[in-house]
Amino acid sequence: MNQxxxxxxxxGDEIGPFEIAHLSVEPGQKLSDSLPVSAGSDGVATFIPxxxxxxxxxxxxxxxxxxxxxxxxxxxxxxxxxxxxLDPSEMSGTLxxxxxxxxxxxxxxxxxxxxxxxxxxNRSFPGSETGTVTERIAHTLTNEVLIRSxxxxxxxxxxxxxxxxxxxxxxYAEAGGQRVIEESERIAxxxxxxxxxxxxxxxxxxxxxxxxxxxxxxRGVAAMDVESGELGSIDDAYVEPIIRGSLNVLQELNMIxxxxxxxxxxxxxxxxARVYSNHEGIWYGSPLVKTGDYVTKGAKxxxxxxxxxxxxxxxxAPASGVLLVLFGTPPINMGDNIAVIGxxxxxxxx
Numbered sequence: 001m002n003q004x005x006x007x008x009x010x011x012g013d014e015i016g017p018f019e020i021a022h023l024s025v026e027p028g029q030k031l032s033d034s035l036p037v038s039a040g041s042d043g044v045a046t047f048i049p050x051x052x053x054x055x056x057x058x059x060x061x062x063x064x065x066x067x068x069x070x071x072x073x074x075x076x077x078x079x080x081x082x083x084x085x086l087d088p089s090e091m092s093g094t095l096x097x098x099x100x101x102x103x104x105x106x107x108x109x110x111x112x113x114x115x116x117x118x119x120x121x122n123r124s125f126p127g128s129e130t131g132t133v134t135e136r137i138a139h140t141l142t143n144e145v146l147i148r149s150x151x152x153x154x155x156x157x158x159x160x161x162x163x164x165x166x167x168x169x170x171x172y173a174e175a176g177g178q179r180v181i182e183e184s185e186r187i188a189x190x191x192x193x194x195x196x197x198x199x200x201x202x203x204x205x206x207x208x209x210x211x212x213x214x215x216x217x218x219r220g221v222a223a224m225d226v227e228s229g230e231l232g233s234i235d236d237a238y239v240e241p242i243i244r245g246s247l248n249v250l251q252e253l254n255m256i257x258x259x260x261x262x263x264x265x266x267x268x269x270x271x272x273a274r275v276y277s278n279h280e281g282i283w284y285g286s287p288l289v290k291t292g293d294y295v296t297k298g299a300k301x302x303x304x305x306x307x308x309x310x311x312x313x314x315x316x317a318p319a320s321g322v323l324l325v326l327f328g329t330p331p332i333n334m335g336d337n338i339a340v341i342g343x344x345x346x347x348x349x350x
Contacts, residue, residue: 018054018061018094021144025054028089035144037136044116044133046104048140051083051097059093059255060150064246065141066098068122068154068212069112070105074229075155078242085247086256093255096145104133111159122154125215126206146215151187151222151253154212155242157229163285163328165292165342167228167241168195173270175202175209176217183222190252190260191226191245195267195322197342199225230291231328269342273319276337281306283332289323294344296320301339304332319343 017024025031032051039045064082066075079099086095100106101121108115117132127138146152158164169191171184188196203209209218216223226245229238248260277283285302289295299317306312315338317323325340332338 015056015058018052020050020052020096020148023052025052025094027054028056029054030083030088032083035140037133037140040130040133040136042116042132044104046133046137048101048103048137049099051099053083053086053088053091053095053097055088055091055093055255057092059091060253061094061096061148062151062153062249062253062255063096063098063145063149064153064155065101065145065212066155067100067102067106069156069159070100070102070107070114071109071111071160071232072157072229073232073234074157074238075226075242076100076106077234078155078239078246081239082243082246085243086250090257091255093253095250095255096149098141098145101141102134102137109160111161122212123210125210125212141212142215146219146221149216149221151183151249152213152216153187153191153224153226153246153249154216155226155228157227157238158231158325158328160232161327161329161331162230163291163326164227164230165195165322165324167193167226167238168197168269168324169193169245170197170199170225170227171223172201172214172217173198174200175214176220176222180217180220180222184217184224187222187249187252188224189262189266190249191224192248192260192262193226193228193241193245193266194263195269195342197272197324198268198270200270267322267344269322269324269344271343272324273317273321273341273343274337275301275315275318275339276335277304277332278334279304279306279312280333281312282309282330283327283338284330285326285328289326291323291326293323294321295323295341301326315339317341
């Protein structure tokens, strides 16, 4: 829950500055700065660029995090643009925008992991003050952003090697307790995308909650994920749904004026099937399928060859459903997650 109680007094009539790390943001003001991540034993220092918009009226603290993975560019570009749509003097509550969570991975153009320690930030929460640079970034985000939030949105896209269903939202349907689940579902629906994935499972402790939004819900913060974009693209087709969805959530939480623009009948996905590679070599996706398609169990998704072009295996769909994620570039390694399918069982006709 929000730890910045000093940002408003108990009467609700006046609010004071919002404090985060070394920053202090006055009501009605916007401040852009960086959260420092000090050099540890690895000698790698970095920073996390943030923009804070502190409203003039009481309200919740909403955090938007982009760039957990440094080569997922549409979330990063959307968070560069979003402040231009907002006026903190007309807002309630406080908006924290983490514009690039993982600067080392962004600068290094690496997928999934940071270039210094080869660790995945979205598998590193709650982090460690004395750990590697990725663990220290996770620690800073946990202690400076997550615990100050009432709501949190972790914004992703298909990484630079992944094709993705145009966009979807997701939330934990079993973790965090009933209030957190209900509020997480509330903002996931309010984001306004056509597809919503319900994550299964819960966590025994915050130390087990290694994902960004899992860490949040395990600490009592309502949270959701967004996926919009693919293959390193910054096309407006991927950026605009993130901006529009963020504004929708701000409206849903009464932080800005307006009513969310919602789909009439979103697709709800409660189970997913994944395909992993048992080989390394070269991936050739089938030209007959693309992300967003409905595929039936056994449908051919592509083939893997060795480095001389000899076919090693054919990859087929392990279940029927919507193809959410599919590898979109040739390199393939042992254990790579080639495809993700949102299960939608075939309903027999009467």
